Amino acid sequence: MTREYDIIILGGGMVGAAMALALEDTSLKIAVIDAGALEPLLSAEDECAFDSRVSALTEASRTLLDNLGAWKHLRRKFPYQAMHVWDAAGTGSISFNASELGVPNLGHIVENSAVRHGLLSCLTESSVHLLGGIDVQELKQEKGAVSLKLRDGTFLQSRLLIAADGAGSRARYWAGIPMREWDYLHHAVVTTVELEKPHNDTAWQIFLDTGPLAFLPLPTSSDGRHFCSIVWSLVPDEAQRVMELPEEEFLKYLGGSMENRFGRILGADKRYCHPLRQRHARQYHRGQVVLIGDAAHTIHPLAGQGANLGFLDVASLAEEIHRAVARQEDFAAPHILDRYQRTREGHNLAMAGIMEGLQRLFHSDHMLFRWLRNSGLNLTDRMPFLKQEIVSRAMGLRGELPELAKKR
Ligand SMILES: Cc1cc2nc3c(=O)[nH]c(=O)nc-3n(C[C@H](O)[C@H](O)[C@H](O)COP(=O)(O)OP(=O)(O)OC[C@H]3O[C@@H](n4cnc5c(N)ncnc54)[C@H](O)[C@@H]3O)c2cc1C
Numbered sequence: 001m002t003r004e005y006d007i008i009i010l011g012g013g014m015v016g017a018a019m020a021l022a023l024e025d026t027s028l029k030i031a032v033i034d035a036g037a038l039e040p041l042l043s044a045e046d047e048c049a050f051d052s053r054v055s056a057l058t059e060a061s062r063t064l065l066d067n068l069g070a071w072k073h074l075r076r077k078f079p080y081q082a083m084h085v086w087d088a089a090g091t092g093s094i095s096f097n098a099s100e101l102g103v104p105n106l107g108h109i110v111e112n113s114a115v116r117h118g119l120l121s122c123l124t125e126s127s128v129h130l131l132g133g134i135d136v137q138e139l140k141q142e143k144g145a146v147s148l149k150l151r152d153g154t155f156l157q158s159r160l161l162i163a164a165d166g167a168g169s170r171a172r173y174w175a176g177i178p179m180r181e182w183d184y185l186h187h188a189v190v191t192t193v194e195l196e197k198p199h200n201d202t203a204w205q206i207f208l209d210t211g212p213l214a215f216l217p218l219p220t221s222s223d224g225r226h227f228c229s230i231v232w233s234l235v236p237d238e239a240q241r242v243m244e245l246p247e248e249e250f251l252k253y254l255g256g257s258m259e260n261r262f263g264r265i266l267g268a269d270k271r272y273c274h275p276l277r278q279r280h281a282r283q284y285h286r287g288q289v290v291l292i293g294d295a296a297h298t299i300h301p302l303a304g305q306g307a308n309l310g311f312l313d314v315a316s317l318a319e320e321i322h323r324a325v326a327r328q329e330d331f332a333a334p335h336i337l338d339r340y341q342r343t344r345e346g347h348n349l350a351m352a353g354i355m356e357g358l359q360r361l362f363h364s365d366h367m368l369f370r371w372l373r374n375s376g377l378n379l380t381d382r383m384p385f386l387k388q389e390i391v392s393r394a395m396g397l398r399g400e401l402p403e404l405a406k407k408r
Helices: 014-023 059-067 112-123 170-175 236-244 247-257 306-326 334-363 367-381 384-394
Strands: 002-010 030-033 054-057 078-080 082-087 093-097 107-111 129-131 136-142 145-150 155-163 179-195 202-208 211-217 226-234 265-268 272-281 289-291
Touching: 002 014, 002 145, 014 030, 014 112, 014 306, 030 155, 054 059, 054 112, 054 306, 059 107, 059 112, 059 306, 078 211, 093 367, 107 112, 136 170, 155 170, 170 289, 179 236, 226 236, 226 247, 236 272, 247 265, 272 334, 306 334
Parallel strands: 002 030, 002 155, 030 129, 082 202, 155 289
Antiparallel strands: 054 107, 078 107, 082 093, 136 145, 145 155, 179 226, 179 265, 179 272, 202 211, 211 226
């Protein structure tokens, strides 16, 4: 049996779900497939339990989610007011403050599961077909169509397959799209911690000899308990050691590494470890398969930009498909997909380059690099104009934005 669609989106993570919602108002027949469930969360919210995976979303991403109608469904979102970054091995530091820079906040910390919940809440009310728990065995391209063979023997067919199946994308592999890959030689240890003292609505990042350690602020509970999500990038051996430390030693070591800025660390959730690699697809499309989000690129999380880049991919590709549909053109034609690639590739590559530069600059022990980063941080901290520029870029508000990421 073969089911036919105009577009199949493989992967219903944050990026794939946003893509589906961005196309929902076209006349196209769309399906989202995921190996896991595609339902909004139903459990009651425990105000002291957080998803270990959070994202710092830019204003551009928030606007996109708002334009899609999903932002209001996010169960929790935390606008942060300030950011403080400093070098543990020197005197360099820089601070950004929303009120000083004339913006309401510097961005929002959101749990990935909350974003997905918001998007799926909208999708369940839409005409998009949500096919959860599906195991795809094979992808073939023939005669201008993509055919997916599922484990139960059925086939799905579409004119275009949008691959949003994450960093290890099978669709990318099946389509034969090669990657440029580079190991950051870092693993990220992530978890949620409870602090003795408040985080002051500030995102904190210290550059240690072993790599950056970030504390991202989460909502304070109604009985005054303070929480942060941590992303601790470490060389692999050290990450392994940190993962295996007994709870008490982990809390002490983490607190000491953060220079005990929040008093004692009172507790931590389960720790997870993610190997970090930079990846970038050499082509964003081949035949009838087009890549978005982590399937197309992954970068170091030190500036929290990965999902933000994925959302801009969504906005650009949706714009191209909408325009083609309005003109009654073939939305999967190579020149349409080329235009999407041209719009996004430069921006994604530039961000990857910046992450690589920062990672090298802060990882080096060389005297010259130490001097450079410390004096660079201090100098920039004294230049309000430059800080404004950095914040505007970090909030995704510089450059030509696709319509979907612009305020309406
Ligand atoms: C430690 C860490 C911290 C980060 N912090 C930030 C941050 O602060 N800000 C930010 O913007 N980004 C951040 N990122 C990056 C961000 O998490 C990713 O860019 C984002 O989650 C990518 O979303 P995605 O939907 O493209 O992929 P994924 O989230 O990987 O989703 C892929 C989906 O596809 C499904 N799937 C996969 N294979 C198949 C298959 N064969 N068949 C069916 N379904 C399949 C999966 O089940 C999943 O639902 C961070 C990343 C890391 C590792």
